[in-house]
Each structure stands twice: as structure tokens, then as C-alpha cells.
Amino acid sequence: MSPTTWGWLVLLFPLLGTITIGLGFRTYSRAAGVIGTAAIGLAFVCAVGALIALLGRAGTHREVVSSLWSYDVSAGVDARLQILVDPISVFMMLVVTGVSTLIHLYSTAYMRSDEGYSRYFAYLNYFVLSMLILVLGGNFVMLIIGWAFVGAASYLLISFWYRRTTATGAGIKAFVINVLGDVGLVLGTFFIFRHTHTVSFLGSFAATPHVFHTDSTDLVAGCLLFLVGAFAKSAQVPLHTWLPDAMEGPTPVSSLIHAATMVTAGVYLIVRLHPLFQLAPTAGEVGAIIGCLTLLIAGTIALVVTDIKRVIAYSTMSQIGYMIMGASAGAYSAALFHLMTHAFFKALLFMAAGSIIGAMAGNQSLDRMSGFRRAMPFTFGCFLVGGLALSGIPPFSGWLSKDAIIAYVNNRGGIYEVLGILGYLGALLTGLYTFRMIFRAFFGEPSPEARELEHGHIAHAEVPTNPATGEEEDMEVGFPGPEHVIAEREPAMKIAMGLLALLAIVGGFIQLPGVSHVITTFLGSSLADAPLASAAHEPSNGTAWIGLIIGAVIGLVGITLAYSVYVRRPGTAARFQAALPWLHRFLVNKWYFDELIDVLVVRPALAIGRFVETVLERIVIAGGVTGGVTAAVRSGSAAVRRAQTGVLRLYAAAVILGLSAVVLYFLISST
């Protein structure tokens, strides 16, 4: 079969899964999970099929396009329902479907006691479908559709427990910020379409060198607008505020959003549109600087957050910052490589966090967790593997991929060298906050929940409450369910986490400087025409290895720091807090970004709304326009009414006057 046939099949199975589960939600109980997992699993098989079919073609013929029907073909626009299968999209398909299958598998156990079990799997399938449309779309319109579907799916899943006002608030926040990103994408498309007169990717890319020169105004404007889309979806500063709030969703959903789908879309976008970004180095610099800023800001916030899921969320922001920085600088294959390894270890970290939250009876606060090492050996092992990979410790996968990005950025020189050095600072923060989390949750004196678990009982909350507000849960629907699950007792969770742990350890070896180049070779044909991806810009093997060694040392320094602060001298953190209260406040309040956006955007928008409603609408429209018109009509009719006196002489006079006026008019006009 041709690669595109496989591509359509990859889309078909999640679509069928969504529809089947959605239509039969009343009849399934456990079957929804099986159907959902099988649908994504089959999509993964088809993605592998697409890979094999693509590898069977010569290196220069690996961009295959296929359309179903005309979608918006009119007045010069040529959008068809079209997919593009090339190494980049196949790579993304494999990562998305592969990791998503494991997350589905994990969910079958994790969500077992939830009232909305079928609804959950319908949404989850839809989420994966959206992400697959995004990566497979063959033109800008399809890309935007996938882009918005991902936003809608994330909204549905973030506010999955919809009785919680915190969840619905987080959902609408995520959705609105993502729509802002959609608008960026649409306007960016307009800027490109204005010159290329096509919305198809291949057509645009072919035309780009002919219609734009380096840093053309419209091209830079278009690329910056694409970056707005990328920042919104990938949670880059200042459009990141939805991501930590998105932790309101069930834990496997966080895992899906952060690892396989959604936040990686921005990175994919830049890599997909690299022929445009190649010619817009100014936009590339903006992207790299924002990525670098994000990775530092997120790293500092992660140091003080006490909600275990939010710490991981900020670490995602930070890691995506690396990818955005790399992709903007031109390190396309390194960015996608890090995207893949990050998907493995971040999914793993969230699953392990879900397991420990289960043991804590739904509580997510690091202040309450302690000493789970002995009670949950499997979870601990997985968390440790994920943490080491995240911190970039050899030989774990994150080490190879993150340092590949930093090495490339350093190698480009100029402003990028500064960004690379800041990237190392971020690596230090990563080691520190990751092991702060691990040391606090798994080391030290066992907490009551951990002790109970050591005796074989999982803790249960007397009254389930919303961890964010302490509000009592609605028991009938819209809360995580009365039963708590941990990985130690659930084979499905164990399999998913075990496989991911394995991948987090060995997944990096497919791309080892001087030894193997699987990813660079595979993506090579797509990136062949990109000067920034050429061998001249790639760091040499020697430089790459020096970068790897520096990265490893910095990661170890971060872990050592965490060890000395949280294990050797446990009071140190509190002393720091007391010494620098303003800094602590600043970080706990997340650099006041939420407040800033509230003051700059939300309040003015609502104020304008109220102003229009209370002042303009009442006074201008109801008073002025409507009142004026009504008054005019009324006084006009009153005047006419007064004329109806019933006096015949007056009527006769009016008739004569009128007639003579008409006669006069014709006399004058005829001369």
C-alpha cells in the first residue's frame, strides 16, 4: 500500500473509535477502554506501515500527497481534504500513536471507577485524532483544523470533571488562549497566501524562494504570527498560563497533553514550516529568545511549586522551551529527537505521579508526601528513571537529546551562543527541581499514607474534596471516582510504565554522535533543502561530545544541590525562603503572569463589554437612535393628526395649494 493509504488509515481508526464509543456510551462499561486502546493501537500499526512504505521509496520521493475531496476550493483558494506523508509527519505519527497507546492502556486501569468512563475514552480518541490531523494535514487549512481540534479536545478533557468550577475555568482559559493561537495561524496563512497564492504546503514551499527574499516584511510577519500559534499551543511565555491550570484534568490526560500531543505541536509547526523560517531569520531569533526565556522562567517556578503535577507541568514548559529554541535556531532533527525522548520520559513521570496521587487518595501536595520509596518500589523506580532522563544524566535518553540542541545552538554563534549558555543554566535548574520533587516525595520519613500502604492498605479520603480548593466533590458525576489505584497493583499501568521506562533509558541511543544517526538520516530528505540543517551548521562529533559531557556534569551538579538542600540539611529550603521572602513570593505567584494578563486583557475586555451594555446600548441605541426614530414618527403622526380637523374649507385649501405647487413645479422645470 502507498504511504498515504496508511496515512488515511491512521486517521480512520481514532475516528471510528471516537464515533463507536460516543454513540454507544450507554451500552459499554469496560468495553470503551478496550475499543479506545485498540483504535489507537491499530493507528500505531498503520503508522508503522506508513514508515515501511515510505522507506521503500527513494530518498527524494518521500513526500506523498493525497486528497479526498474539495474542502474549500473557490475564488483562488485551493484547500482540499489533503494529507501529506513525509518523514516529518511519519515521525510525529509514530511518536503520537505509540505513546498515546500506552496512555490509553494506563487509563483503562486508572479511570476504572469514574462515572464518565466511556465519555473519557471518546474524548481521548478524539484528542489523538486531532493531533494526527494536525501532523498529517497537507495544507494550511488542514493544519489549522487539526490545530483547533486539539484545542477543543484539550478543553473537553481539562474540564472533564465539569462539576468543579476550577476545572471549567481552566478549560475555558486553555480554549481561549488556543483560539488566539488559531487566529495567529490563520493570519499567518493570509500573509503567505498573499504571495504564493496557494494553501498547500508543498506548493507554498516551492514558491517561497521565488516570491520572498530573506527577511521580506510579509514573510517575517507571517512567521511571527505562526509563532504566536506555536507559543499558544506549546505554552511559551506569555501565552503559557493555561498549562499549569490544565492540571485540573485527569492525570493520564496531563500525560497525553504533555507528552504525545498538543504542546509538541508548536515544535512540529516550526519544523514543518522550516522552508519559511529559513528565509525569516528575524522570526527565528524571536522564537529562540522566547523559547530560552520560557525554559528559565518555568525552571524557576518549578523550584517553589508544591503541587506534584504542576512541578512536572512547569518542567514540560521548560523542556518545550528547549525544543522551540532549537527548532527556531535550525536544529530541526535535534528538536524532534528531544520531542521524542521527552514524550517517553514525561509520559512516564506523569503516570508515576498518577500512581502516587492514587496512594495519597487524590492529594497532590508535595508538602504531604514523604517517604514513599519503600511503599511503592515500582513507582519509585519509574519516577527515578524519568527524573534522571529529564535531568539529562547519562546514559538516559534526555541527556543525548537535550544536549544535542544546546550543542547546535552554541555552534551557531552570535546571539545563539548566549542562549546556549542560558540553556545550561536551565539544565542546572532542571536537575534541582526534579530531584527536589523526588527527594520530597520518596525519601525522608514515610507519611501516614505511605505507612498505611506499607501495611497493604491504600489510603481513602473520608470525604473526597477538590485538591485545588478543598471544595467537597459532587459524588454523582464529575469527580475522579471513589476507588484509588496504584501502579503496584494494576498490570495495565505496570505494562505501560515499564515500556516507557525502557524507552526512556534506551530511546536516546538511536542518535549518538559519531555512532548512529537514525533520526538525522531519516529526516534528512525532508530537510535537504534547508541550509541551516546542512552539515556546516551541525556541530562536529567532538563538539557534540564536549557538549554532552558538560550537560551531564551540570545535571549532576543540580542533583547534588537538591540532595544537599532536601536530604542532607532539610531546613535549608525554609531558611532560603525566610532570607528572600520577596523572591519566594515572586516565584510562588508564577512571576505574576496571570495577574498581568488579567489586568491587561481580561479586565479591559470585560470593562468594555459592560461599558457597551450599560452606556452605549442604553443611552446611544435605546435612548438616541430608537428614541429619536420613535419620537420623529410620533411627532410626525401627531402633526398629521392635527391636520385632520374635519373642516372642509381647510381641506379644499390644502388641495388647491398642492395642485398649484405641482403646476408651478412643472412650469419651472419645463423652461
Next chain:
Amino acid sequence: MHLAHPSSAPFTLSILIWLPLALALIVNALPARAVGRAAAVASLLPVAVAVTFVVDFNSHFPGLQFVTDQVWIGALGIHYKLGINGLNLALVLLTTVLFTVSLAWSAMREVDRPHTYYFWFGLAESAVLGAFLAQDLMLFVAFFDLMLIPFYFLVGSWGTGERVRATIKMVIYTMVGSFLMLAAAVATGVIASGDHGTALNFTFSALQHLPLSRTDENWIFLAFALAFLVKMPITPFHGWLADAYKSMPIPAVAVFSGVVAKVASYGFLQIVLPLFPHAAHHFQVLMLIIALVSIMWGTAMAFTTGDARLVIAYSSVAQMGFILLGIFSLTPQGGQGALLQMLNHGVVTAASFFVVAALAARAGGSERLEDMGGIAFRAPVLATLFLIVTLANLAMPGSSNFIGEFMILLGTFDSHIAIALIASVAVVGASFYALRLFIRAMHNRVGGRVVSLEISRAEAVAIVPLCLIILALAFFPQFGLSKSEGSMRLSTYAAAQPGGNASPSLPSAQSAELTGWWAYPPLRQLAYSPQKPRRVYTYRTTSTHRTLHS
């Protein structure tokens, strides 16, 4: 001169127009109990007739098809001329469908004085169809004003709340616009015949070739524009909207906002742009700014209002602003987007009003947002349908509404980039107010008076078909685009010329390779199709057709 098309439908357009009224009269003979069901079932007949016209329509032919042309008032040169082209085809189908759905909704409920109620509905459908199909200026004005009468009675007699005030407001607003339009319509015909020394004729096709002087064109344009802007409605002429929409019975407001308002925006495309191209070009920026104000105004109001029905009403103001924006971008993209958006908005807004009625039924009859909440709990199907409507209403990519807005903004972007950039901010606002309505009604804690029930058959009968149409259009928005391409180029061509070039001249028979309509400059592009020869029909012959490039 007949621009008839060789392929013909088994019915004339007159049958389509008067069928609803005739059926309403027939079912009036039935006992009160059966009137509603009979009217609903009978209204499927106009749908079927409209479908046959859609099927028989030749999308490659840009001119009028299925023409009926008879002299109505000979002395005044008024014709009873009807016809379909790409501009009104989809809207005619939409009209019949929305009326059927609204009648079905009514039939499942108890209605006071059903005989008169269903009679007014029948008259309303005939009037709307007439306004869409009329190809003579005076005939159009007649149907346009006829539309007001049934709604006057529907609000006045079956409305709720402050219905008398609402009726008066609506009637005064509309009448002011209508009188101006009547005067302008008379003036158009009289001045045109006077300037060119021809016999009085009000058909669009004749007037198109009798250009007016610039000054005359300008004031006539303003009169027409005012009438249409009031009817759409567009800020600042929407003063009647809140009261009228609030007091209308739900089925009436669904068709009013769904299709009656569309007659006005359609009027811009079918009448104003081809007949007054220079004035349209002259006032383009003014109209774009009015559209922009309307978008922002509607969005801001929908942001804050606490009434579910008014959220939809004001979102309509914003949407109509987008449609006006597309029309006055004076580009084929913008026009196509506007036309598609009329279709989309008609379906979505009607569905929204039905959903609001379903919500109110569960919130103790209140349409206030603070009385709602948590309805999704026992009503997952209703919640899903509402979600589909919501996402389409906020024009999420993947819905047909998105393609409409995409084309509108693209056209505006080409003509006035700054206005397109500002308008796109409102897209973000739309996502907020639409989701706010959904969340406040469906999610969060259960409201005090809420009784959550699954969607009933009486509600599903209207909401489900509309949702299916929304889904179908989402997969195939091309349905609304492919048939109107040629007509749209004809409509926007003259107005789009900078400096208002001469109105499109009649196609010349001398043109070497292209004959008939395809000699028109705006259509030449379309006619050249290097891949395959296209079968086209010449406008002169009624019985033969030729093949290009053969």
C-alpha cells in the same frame, strides 16, 4: 430576453413560492388538534421542491436559471420575474428547511389559536421565498415588506414579555427602512429610464445595463443600505433586536434570525453591488467600518449579557457584521465567504435558539444564565448537541463556519488589511462568549431551579436535524461554495474595479474563443481550464449548448 437554461425543473418557481401559503390554507381546514402536525408534514413538500431545484441547478452557468418572467403591471414596467442563480440557491433551500424544522418544533407543542398561527407561518415562508427569488426591484420590495406582516402578528399575539413594545419598535424600525427602500427603488427605475430614454423597467437584468449618475447612485445606495442594515441588523441600527428577539416565540425567532435577516444581507449581493457598483466602491470603507463596529459591539454585548437568548442574539449581530465585512471587501473570496456564512449562520443560530429553549425548559422556564448550571449531568445527548452548536457558532476550524470566516477575512485582508487584523480579534472574543454560555448552562454546580432531563422527542425533532446539517456542512463546506462561484464573480466584479469602471458590458459575440457569458471578464479566468474542456451553455440559445475547446 430570456436567460433561460436548457435543463429545467418539473416545477416553476411560482409553485415553490406559493406552495407554503397554499398548504397553510389547506391544513387550516383540519381540526385544531391536527393542524400542527399536518402543517409540519406538509412543509416537507416545499423542501422537496427546493431540493429538485438544487439538483437541477447547473453550477457552471453563472446567470439566472429557471426564469419566470411575466409582465405584472405593464404601465409601470413592473415584472413578475423570478429566477435562481448561485446567490440565492442555497438560501432558498435553507429557508424551506428552517421553516420545516420550526413547524415541527411547534407541532410538538400546544399552540394557542393554531389555525392562525400556522397560517402566518405559511405566509411568512412564502414571503421569504418570494424575496429570495424576486428578480424585479418592485417585486422584491413587495415581498420584503410582506415578510414583516406575519412576524408582526407572531410577536404581537404569540410573543412573551413586553411584546407590544417589541412589536412597535420592530415595525417602526423596519418601516422607516422599507419606505426609504421603496422610494429608492422607484427612483432607480424612473431615473434609469429617464436618463437612457428607455421604457420603465424594474428587472435587475435591465437595470444593470442602465447605469445611474454618480450622485443619484450614492443616495439610492444609502437608502437601500439603511433598509438592509436595519433588517440584518447591524449596529447602530439594532435597537429593535433585543426586545423583538426576546419576545418572539422560539420557532419564529429561529426563522427570523435564520433566514429573514439573511434576505437583507443577500440583498446587498444580488441588488446593491451589481446595480450600484460605483456607490458600493465609494462607500466601501464606511461599510467596512460599520461592519467592524457591529462585530465588536455584538461581541462585547454577548460577553456580558446574562440572558442566554440575548447571547445568541448579539452573537448574531457580530456574525452579521462578519457577513457585511465579507460583502464589502468587494472580493470574490469575501463574497463567497459571506454567502457561505449566511447559510452556516442560518443553521447554527436557529439551532442555538432551539437549544436555549431546551435549556430554559430545564431551568424552570428562566433564560437567565444564573438560573442554569450543571444541566449536562443527566442530559449527555443534549450536552453533546449543544457542544456541536457552540463550536460551530464560535467558528471553530473544522466547522463550515470557519471556512466562511476564513474566506471573509481573506477577502478583507486583500482589500483592507488593517480591518481584517482588527476583526480577527473578535474571533477570540467569540470563543469566550460561546463557551461561557455552554459552561454556565451545562457545567459547574447544578443551578437552584434546574431539573436535568435528557433531550425529549419534542426537542430533538428540531435540534437533531440541524446538528446533522452542521456536521454535514463541516465535512463538505464546498457545497455552499461551488454553486455560487460564477454568480459571485459577476456580482462583485463591477464594484471591485478601482474608480468604479464601467459596469460590466454585455458579453460580446465577437469574442474569438469565448462566447456567451464566458466572454465576461470576470468569468474568463473560470472558463480557461487547461485540463479538461468544460461544458458551458450560451445565454442566447435555449435549446443548444456548445463545448469550449472542443
